[in-house]
Amino acid sequence: xxxxxxxxxxxxxxxxxxxxxxxxxxxxxxxxxxxxxxxxxxxxxxxxxxxxxxxxxxxxxxxxxxxxxxxxxxxxxxxxxxxxxxxxxxxxxxxxxxxxxxxxxxxxxxxxxxxxxxxxxxxxxxxxxxxxxxxxxxxxxxxxxxxxxxxxxxxxxxxxxxxxxxxxxxxxxxxxxxxxxxxxxxxxxxxxxx
Amino acid sequence: xxxxxxxxxxxxxxxxxxxxxxxxxxxxxxxxxxxxxxxxxxxxxxxxxxxxxxxxxxxxxxxxxxxxxxxxxxxxxxxxxxxxxxxxxxxxxxxxxxxxxxxxxxxxxxxxxxxxxxxxxxxxxxxxxxxxxxxxxxxxxxxxxxxxxxxxxxxxxxxxxxxxxxxxxxxxxxxxxxxxxxxxxxxxxxxxxxxxxxxxxxxxxxxxxxxxxxxxxxxxxxxxx
Numbered sequence: 553x554x555x556x557x558x559x560x561x562x563x564x565x566x567x568x569x570x571x572x573x574x575x576x577x578x579x580x581x582x583x584x585x586x587x588x589x590x591x592x593x594x595x596x597x598x599x600x601x602x603x604x605x606x607x608x609x610x611x612x613x614x615x616x617x618x619x620x621x622x623x624x625x626x627x628x629x630x631x632x633x634x635x636x637x638x639x640x641x642x643x644x645x646x647x648x649x650x651x652x653x654x655x656x657x658x659x660x661x662x663x664x665x666x667x668x669x670x671x672x673x674x675x676x677x678x679x680x681x682x683x684x685x686x687x688x689x690x691x692x693x694x695x696x697x698x699x700x701x702x703x704x705x706x707x708x709x710x711x712x713x714x715x716x717x718x719x720x721x722x723x724x725x726x727x728x729x730x731x732x733x734x735x736x737x738x739x740x741x742x743x744x745x746x
Numbered sequence: 747x748x749x750x751x752x753x754x755x756x757x758x759x760x761x762x763x764x765x766x767x768x769x770x771x772x773x774x775x776x777x778x779x780x781x782x783x784x785x786x787x788x789x790x791x792x793x794x795x796x797x798x799x800x801x802x803x804x805x806x807x808x809x810x811x812x813x814x815x816x817x818x819x820x821x822x823x824x825x826x827x828x829x830x831x832x833x834x835x836x837x838x839x840x841x842x843x844x845x846x847x848x849x850x851x852x853x854x855x856x857x858x859x860x861x862x863x864x865x866x867x868x869x870x871x872x873x874x875x876x877x878x879x880x881x882x883x884x885x886x887x888x889x890x891x892x893x894x895x896x897x898x899x900x901x902x903x904x905x906x907x908x909x910x911x912x913x914x915x916x917x918x919x920x921x922x923x924x925x926x927x928x929x930x931x932x933x934x935x936x937x938x939x940x941x942x943x944x945x946x947x948x949x950x951x952x953x954x955x956x957x958x959x960x961x962x963x964x965x966x967x968x969x970x971x
Contacts, residue, residue: 608760608761610761614761614765617765617768617769618764618768620768621767621768621769622768674819674822676811676812676815676818676819679784679818679822680815680818680819680821680822680823681822682822705854705885706854706857706858706885706889708815717823724889724890724892724893724925725892725893725896725897726861726864726892726893726896727861727864727865727866727892727895727896728896729816729819729833729864730816730820730829730832730833730836730837731819731820731823731825731829731833733823734896735819737861737889737892737893739885739886739889739918741918
């Protein structure tokens with residue numbers, strides 16, 4: 553707080569500030585006349601307007617949507633371009649790719665289930681997805697088969713018969729895993745499946 | 747004074763268009779991200795831990811594909827997230843131990859060796875496979891080894907038999923034939939240990955499994971095959 557007795561200029565400034573300002577009544581009219589006298593800015597062609605800077609008014613919700621959308625587009629672009637470890641999407645890891653044969657071996661899987669309504673193959677080669685490799689029934693014999701190309705190496709798999717997981721009786725098994733299930737193992741040599 | 751409105755008709759339309767595009771992109775991006783992320787069906791804490799283990803495996807040079815496969819198997823079996831994490835962690839441990847026992851080997855061999863440990867073999871039993879032989883894979887040997895223990899063959903017997911066969915130069919077909927015969931005998935009701943002992947005597951380059959060694963004469967006959 554400033555003491556006005558110790559600062560005589562303060563009182564003077566306050567008095568000046570309180571004094572009403574005298575405005576020329578014609579000033580506003582003269583100003584508007586001058587503005588109207590100015591030539592209108594020429595409307596630029598469309599392509600030039602593309603480069604003109606613009607101010608957008610965006611609400612907080614709009615800006616949040618904009619940010620989320622851009623992130624989503626970035627995720628999409630990134631996922632289609634590269635995997636987490638910098639590989640091109642869809643390509644096998646470099647360490648595996650260097651050891652894979654030029655062409656995969658065509659491996660046949662057979663399961664006998666005369667009463668089954670559906671049989672499908674799940675394994676480490678299809679992400680354990682029961683929809684990817686359904687087996688086809690051969691006539692009325694109860695023989696279900698599917699053939700698919702597999703890379704050389706060790707593959708762990710199971711048959712899903714009407715929703716129940718079964719191991720292949722014609723293949724070695726893995727130890728019972730932490731989920732209480734023993735899967736089957738198929739070793740695929742280069743060019744031939746054992 | 748209404749002449750101060752800055753936004754033109756074009757910018758208002760651009761607003762609407764941009765908003766519509768972004769709103770349309772959001773669910774598509776979300777769905778696509780879920781489709782591309784195989785672990786998206788896991789709950790957040792479990793997914794975080796599994797991803798952490800996979801990243802650690804990659805950093806340590808362990809086959810992360812095996813860990814991902816375990817997680818996906820659990821998801822496919824609709825197993826609880828905590829059990830999936832426990833399974834992946836357990837698999838990580840077996841891979842680490844197998845790497846310590848075997849030294850630098852391929853991902854497939856390491857995964858197969860981890861299965862042998864999971865079946866119950868001692869890590870020391872893998873050390874015999876540390877010596878690599880050019881162009882020879884121990885995948886089949888490890889697979890049959892794990893299978894035999896899983897089917898009830900005593901661990902020591904299975905370990906001794908497989909190690910000896912491998913050291914004697916048995917090929918993949920020999921291991922597969924041994925497995926086929928032992929499995930047939932077990933299915934016919936024979937004790938798994940006895941089945942292995944019987945069948946190993948018929949196998950070229952055989953090893954006497956466990957304490958029950960075959961008679962000397964028979965061993966010589968088999969060796970001369």
